[in-house]
Amino acid sequence: MHTKAVLRIGILFCILPALWPQERVDLETLYRVKSEGFQRSHVMDHVFYLTDVYGPRLTNSPGFLAAADWAIERLREYGLSNVRREKWGPFGRAWSNTYFFARMIEPQYSSLIGMPLAWTAGTPGAVTGEPVIAEIRSEADFEKFRGKLRGKVVLSQPLKDLKPHYEALAKRYTDSDLASQSLFPDPAPARPLAPDTGQPGAPRPSGAELTRRWRVSLARFYQQEGALVVLSYGSGGEAGLIFAAAGGSEKSEDPLAVPMVALTPEHYNRILRLVQYKIPVKLEFDIRNDIRDSGDSFNILAEIPGHAKRDEVVMLGAHFDSWHGGTGATDNAAGSAVVMEAVRILKTLDVNMDRTVRIALWGGEEQGALGSKEYVKTHFGDPDTGELAPEHGKISAYFNYDFGTGKIRGVYLEANDMLRPILESWIDPLKDLGVSAIGPRTTGASDHYYFNEVGIPGFLFMQDPIHYFTRTHHTNMDVYDHVQAVDLMQSAVVVSSFVYNAATRQAMLPRKPAVRPKVFPAVTTAP
Numbered sequence: 001m002h003t004k005a006v007l008r009i010g011i012l013f014c015i016l017p018a019l020w021p022q023e024r025v026d027l028e029t030l031y032r033v034k035s036e037g038f039q040r041s042h043v044m045d046h047v048f049y050l051t052d053v054y055g056p057r058l059t060n061s062p063g064f065l066a067a068a069d070w071a072i073e074r075l076r077e078y079g080l081s082n083v084r085r086e087k088w089g090p091f092g093r094a095w096s097n098t099y100f101f102a103r104m105i106e107p108q109y110s111s112l113i114g115m116p117l118a119w120t121a122g123t124p125g126a127v128t129g130e131p132v133i134a135e136i137r138s139e140a141d142f143e144k145f146r147g148k149l150r151g152k153v154v155l156s157q158p159l160k161d162l163k164p165h166y167e168a169l170a171k172r173y174t175d176s177d178l179a180s181q182s183l184f185p186d187p188a189p190a191r192p193l194a195p196d197t198g199q200p201g202a203p204r205p206s207g208a209e210l211t212r213r214w215r216v217s218l219a220r221f222y223q224q225e226g227a228l229v230v231l232s233y234g235s236g237g238e239a240g241l242i243f244a245a246a247g248g249s250e251k252s253e254d255p256l257a258v259p260m261v262a263l264t265p266e267h268y269n270r271i272l273r274l275v276q277y278k279i280p281v282k283l284e285f286d287i288r289n290d291i292r293d294s295g296d297s298f299n300i301l302a303e304i305p306g307h308a309k310r311d312e313v314v315m316l317g318a319h320f321d322s323w324h325g326g327t328g329a330t331d332n333a334a335g336s337a338v339v340m341e342a343v344r345i346l347k348t349l350d351v352n353m354d355r356t357v358r359i360a361l362w363g364g365e366e367q368g369a370l371g372s373k374e375y376v377k378t379h380f381g382d383p384d385t386g387e388l389a390p391e392h393g394k395i396s397a398y399f400n401y402d403f404g405t406g407k408i409r410g411v412y413l414e415a416n417d418m419l420r421p422i423l424e425s426w427i428d429p430l431k432d433l434g435v436s437a438i439g440p441r442t443t444g445a446s447d448h449y450y451f452n453e454v455g456i457p458g459f460l461f462m463q464d465p466i467h468y469f470t471r472t473h474h475t476n477m478d479v480y481d482h483v484q485a486v487d488l489m490q491s492a493v494v495v496s497s498f499v500y501n502a503a504t505r506q507a508m509l510p511r512k513p514a515v516r517p518k519v520f521p522a523v524t525t526a527p
Contacts (some may be wrong), residue, residue, distance in 0.1 A: 023425035026504065029351055030429055030497055036345045037493035040103050044485050046337035047072070047329065051480045056325025058118060058318060059123040059250075059364045060094040060294035064321060069359060071300055071320070071340065078344045079300040080359070088374035089296030090491060091364060092250040095119050097324060099125070099288035102261060107274065107280040109328050114263040115242050115476055116287050117232075117247025121256050126286040129153045129228040131275050150226035153283050155272050157232045160265040170467040173409050178437040181410065181462060183306050198243055208368035212249050219248055219257035227258050229285050231271070234262040235474075242476045245323045250367060252293045259287050299371045300361040306503065308354040309381055313391075314502040315358045315398040316342060317372070319365030319447055326478030330468055334483055336361055337403040340498060341492035353503035355396060357509045362447050365402075372447035381454035388454065396508035397457040399498055400448035404472065406464030407487035410437025414459065426501050433490050457509045459498075461491070 006322075050057070054067035068085070075083045095118055102112040105128065116122075131153040134145045222230060234244030242264055248257030263271075274281045300320060306312065318335030322328020343359045364370030373383065380395060381388035410427070413419055420438060427435050442452070443460045451458030464487070472478040502509060 023422050024505070025425055025429055025501065027429060028202055029349070029500060032349050032351075033345055033496045033500070034493050036349060037341070037496065038489050041341065041489045041492065042344055043337045043341040043488045043492050044483070045321045046340050047333050047480060047483050047488070048312050049074075049329035050333035050336060051329045055322065055329070055333065055479075056324040057322045057333075058095060058324045059321040059367060059370075061096045061318070061324070062094070063096065064363070068298070068300055068320070068361075072302075074340065074345070074456070075300075075359070077301040077345050081305055082145070083302040084300075085298040086301050086375065087296045087298045088363070088371055088378075089298075090293055091297035092252045093119055093256075094289045094290075094292050095296035095515050097288070098137075098290050099150075099286065100261075101284075101286040102263070103284050104271065105246045105284055107279055110267070112233075112263055112267050112283075113242070114267070115244065116289060117244060117257075117260040117262060118324055119246055119248035119250050119257065120260040120289070121170075121248075121258055121291070122287040122289040123229070123259050123285055126284055127228055128282055128284045131231070131271055131281050131283060133272065133275055135223075137219065138218060139221075141370070145337075146225065148225075149222070151228050153285075154222070154227050154230045155268070155275065156230050157268070159269055159272055160233055162238050162265060162269075164241060170465075170471040171363060172464045172466070173437075173462075178409055178462075180335045181437050181439040181441075206368060210253075212251070215247070215249050215257065216254045219255045222258045223255060223495040228284075229287075230258060230260045231268060232260070232262050233265040233268040236265075237475060238265050240264050240476075241471065242325060243474055244325060245366070245474050253478050256291065259285065261285065261287070267291065277333060288337070291353050297363040297371065299363055299375055302343070302359050304343060304353065304357040306353060306354050306356040310356055311394055312355040312508065313358050313395045314355050314422050314499055315360060315395065316400075316499050317360035317398065317447060319360060319363075319369075319371075320361035320477070321363050321366055321371075323474050325474065325476035326472070327480065329479050329481075329483050330404040330466075330472040331474065331478055332365070332402055334405045334488060338401050338488055338491045341488075342495040345492065345496045346500060351500060353500065355503040357499055357503050360447075363446055369447050369449060373450045376450040376454060376456075379453070380456060383450045383453040386454070390456065392456070395456055395503075397459065397502050398448055398451045399459045399461070399493060399495060399502075400446055401461055401491065402446040403461070404462045404466060404468030405482065405484045405487055406466045406468065407433075407484075408435055408463055408464040410435060410439060411438040411498075412443050412462060413442055414448075414457070414512075415440060415442045416457060416510070418512075419457065422505075422509065426498060430494055430497060433494065435494055455511050455513070457511060461494070463491070487505050 057064040104110040244262035247260035362371040448458035
């Protein structure tokens, strides 16, 4: 009897998988997607226009607006429907640099490698001044330098210790790297929050908002003290590489910051050492910035209408804006080019999809995912209160591409284990393209975040880092030449495949339990 029982159990385990609903993967369509994506790709053409022609694309800048006109026209050419700008905002200042010149005059002539920081003023023509060291880390430091900065070039950071590199600056994930991504979930990334002294129950301000408040306070102090130009080396870099972004506030109601410039650390260090040795130094700057009130900003939306379930939606997207040091190539013309190529592939092949596919090119991501947050709030639900909108039940998933030029190696589950068997079946026929990993962790720092905040499956793809964080992310070297063409072709094929599977699947993707309203008690202690 024991033997018979064991046999019955064994037979049952063999039969059960056949009874479970199997995930359908259309291999014929996948073959066509691969052929179109690798043999007739438009992805680098997209990158060219977004970078060499229209970059950079700081939100609401002339470059952003011109690039948006081009993208809208291109999506219409591909035959997408309901191509439109959807306003959100208001945003604030439209800012772009139109001229920059910097040099050391004394003790020896030297041209200086640098760039102005966003939302800061230009100079009234060419100006010269002597540098002074003034490291200000909080408002408590203001009194140390009051009355000492008028007409001076402020050195705002300490000497940067530059060390040689003994490891390659570019990297692809190894099998062990991918395995480590797939093992254990990290703690859920909290929305950037900080203590506030507001009323009990009020939401705390975001990290981006606290940063803006500090910039406003600093701008007022430099204005009152009459600082000529403020210098820094940004957040890193070397050998002509500058990691830098904003210096002032984008909000029109905030004071415009004095001229601010990030120099390559080697040039900054030289100036600082000369001052420390009490050697007289004279610097010259000529900075011209185009600054105007831009009003509302917008996202770009377009659709491939579905058939049997047209009112249900699968979304894919990438942020369209960039910083201004380079031309916004890996961050994020690459992502915008990939999702545009993905919808081109699907539209060109004229595949029959039950659900509507909607592409979004977001504005204001670099200032805190502003465009995607407002879109989610308008259409699906309020991330701050948890109150849901009627369209919430009509979206299956959102797929986001934002981590540079590296090919897709996998996808994150965002702690939704119900998705694992589904994604495994989707990934299996893509393994020959290098896609294999499923990470359980939740991720933030991009436009998928607020979709997850209201309970919608929002995905971030796992990509080879290449040199995203070492050379191009928010730097003056974020340009076309650092984009890997074959990687973007692979990514467009993978994104097309995921979107097609989600749009043709019998049921929408399973969701985690509904989120709770985001309400926090007031606190009065510093972090």
